[in-house]
Amino acid sequence: MASELIERAMTYVKQKLEKEYSGHDFFHTLRVFKVATRISEREGVNVETVQLAALLHDVDDRKVSPDTYKTQANARDFLASNGVDESTTELICQIIREISFGDNTEAPTTLEGKCVQDADRLDALGAIGIARAFAYGGNRNRHMYHPDVKPNLNMTREEYVKSESTTVNHFYEKLFKLTALMNTEAARSIARERERYMKDFIDEFMAEWEGEK
Ligand code: ADP
Ligand code: NI
Numbered sequence: 485m486a487s488e489l490i491e492r493a494m495t496y497v498k499q500k501l502e503k504e505y506s507g508h509d510f511f512h513t514l515r516v517f518k519v520a521t522r523i524s525e526r527e528g529v530n531v532e533t534v535q536l537a538a539l540l541h542d543v544d545d546r547k548v549s550p551d552t553y554k555t556q557a558n559a560r561d562f563l564a565s566n567g568v569d570e571s572t573t574e575l576i577c578q579i580i581r582e583i584s585f586g587d588n589t590e591a592p593t594t595l596e597g598k599c600v601q602d603a604d605r606l607d608a609l610g611a612i613g614i615a616r617a618f619a620y621g622g623n624r625n626r627h628m629y630h631p632d633v634k635p636n637l638n639m640t641r642e643e644y645v646k647s648e649s650t651t652v653n654h655f656y657e658k659l660f661k662l663t664a665l666m667n668t669e670a671a672r673s674i675a676r677e678r679e680r681y682m683k684d685f686i687d688e689f690m691a692e693w694e695g696e697k
Contacts, residue, residue, distance in 0.1 A: 486535075487532065489532070489536070489566055489568070490532065490535050490536070490539070492566055493535075493536055493539040493540065493562065493566075494514075494517075494539060496539075496543075496562050497510060497513055497539050497540065497542075497543060498510050500543050500558065501513060501542065501543070501548070504542075504548055505623070506547050506548065506623075507616050507619065507620050508542045508545055508547065508548050512542070512607055512616075513538070513539060513541065513542055515607050515612065516538045516541065516600070516603045516604050516607055517535060517538040517539055517603075519602075519603040519606050519607070519671075519674070520534050520535065520537075520538040520599050520600050520602075520603035520604075521534065521535055521538070522670070523599045523602055523603060523668055523670045523671050524596070524599040526668070526670040527595055527598075527599055527668055527670065529595045529596050529599060530596060533572065533575060533576060533579075533596050534579075534596050534599050534600055536563070536568070536576050537576045537579040537580055537596065537597070537600045538600050538603060538604075540558075540559040540562065540563075540576065540580060541579075541580050541583055541600060541604060543558040543559055543562075544556045544557065544558050544559055544580070545584075546584075556577045556580065556581070559576065559577060559580060560573060560577065563576065575594065575596070578593070578594070578597065579592065579594060579596055579597040579600055580600075582594075582597050582601065583597070583600060583601045583604055591667055592667065598667035598668055599667075599668060599671075601667060602666050602667050602668050602670075602671030603671070605662045605665065605666065605671075605675075606662075606671060606674055606675060606678065608658070608659055608662060609659060609662060609663075609675055609678035609679060609682065610677075610678030610681055610682065611678075611681065613659060613678065613682065614682060614685055617651050617654055617655065617659065618651055620651070620654075621650070621651030621654070626648070626649070626650055626651050627650045627651070628650065628651050628652060629650050629651070629652040629653075629689070629693065630650050633649060633650050633653060634653070635649065635653040635656035635657050636649065636653075636657060637656060637657060639657065644657070644658075652686065652689070655682060655686060659679075659682065660679060660682075660683075662675060662679075663675040663676055663679050
């Protein structure tokens with residue numbers, strides 16, 4: 485049973501991300517919340533802190549809310565108006581800042597942060613990860629696949645942000661690197677399964693592309 489604070493956070497985030505279609509909609513947050521909870525129970529950390537950070541992790545995201553991205557004002561407002569103390573608020577804000585792929589090459593400094601980052605990354609893998617990648621590509625008018633456009637495995641952050649690569653290339657350029665980047669053993673084992681599923685998908689995709697099936 486979720487605590488009342490968690491219930492309130494869930495309602496808040498739902499309303500905040502209702503109109504978000506950038507791959508960071510409320511249901512993404514809900515999936516991250518569920519998986520982060522699962523991982524944190526295995527890691528023996530403060531589950532409520534992990535849950536709050538998971539729920540609030542995108543409300544000040546650069547793409548979702550560019551004006552509060554630096555101050556984390558949305559997360560802070562929610563926590564302050566719900567009586568969360570200052571040190572817990574700082575911990576949650578730190579966890580959120582340390583999550584993002586690319587902005588941070590170093591692992592999160594807290595175990596709670598590691599759980600949330602792993603859960604966020606897991607949502608880019610598996611069946612959901614495949615669906616999100618093609619939804620993103622469609623939104624940006626990207627090719628699903630193009631035989632002449634090869635993946636670039638060693639892009640700088642700048643190149644990655646500007647990249648006009650295909651969605652299939654994104655699997656190689658980012659998604660297949662995620663398993664090795666998992667912080668917790670629990671997440672790495674889920675990641676392995678999800679990556680296998682994606683590799684099978686790519687094999688099937690290529691066979692169909694070549695007319696072999
Ligand atoms: P985050 O903000 O969580 O680090 P992103 O905004 O990079 O994640 O990605 C959100 C979702 O969109 C992920 O599932 C990711 O795989 C997908 N995505 C991001 N960039 C691309 C891309 N170039 N091609 C296809 N999918 C992408
Ligand atoms: Ni996220």
